[in-house]
Amino acid sequence: MRHFVRPEGMPPVNGYSHAVAFSGTAVAVSGQVPLDAAGTVVGEGDAEAQTRQVFLNLRAALAAAGAELADVVKLTVYLTDLTDLAAFRRVRDEFISLERPPASSLVQVAGLVHPAFRVEIDALAVLPPTT
Template sequence: MDHFIRPTGSPPVNGYSHAVAFTGTMVAVSGQVPVDGDGNTVGKGDAEAQVRQVYANLSTALKAAGSGLEHVVKLTVYLTDLDDLPAFRKVRDEHQDPARPPASSLVKVAGLVHPDFRIEIDALAVAPGAE
């Protein structure tokens, strides 16, 4: 993967790359929500707990596909409240190498599929060594 964090002439970034080029098998991960393996909503009213669960779910899905969080090339983040952005960034920065951040989009939405969900994240990644 080649990360183009801030190409000349691009605006400043905060934890993402303007572009990421990669080769290999692409893994598309559906939107992950703050639900545990038993189907229970995690962290009702607690943005950080919800982001942590979403990252755990992303990690599980990526591992099943032969990839991992370190191989994510693009995130799309959906927040119902932009006041949750600091919680997202805190957890994101625990899981991503700041020297190699994925490309990213952030969307503020009116709501998600369940009214207690504050965040949903989908991802594109590469599966290293996959054929």
């Protein structure tokens, strides 16, 4: 995996790479939402708590496939309110490597599948090579 955080001529970044090159077995993780293992909404009205639960869910889904957050090459983030961006970034930075961040897209959406959800994130990871 090679991270191109800020190639020459590209604008500054905040917690993502402009490009990531990789080879290996890809793992696609469906959009994760702020539900706990019992299916209960976590942190209703609290973007930081919801984002933290989403990253915990991403980590669990990746682990089931034999990957971890460090193996993520691309995140797609859906926020219902862009005022939640700072909270999202704070939590994201607890979970990803700032030296080797994944490529990332962020989209503001009118709503998610449950009206209490403020954030959803899907991921693409690459399995580490086996020896």
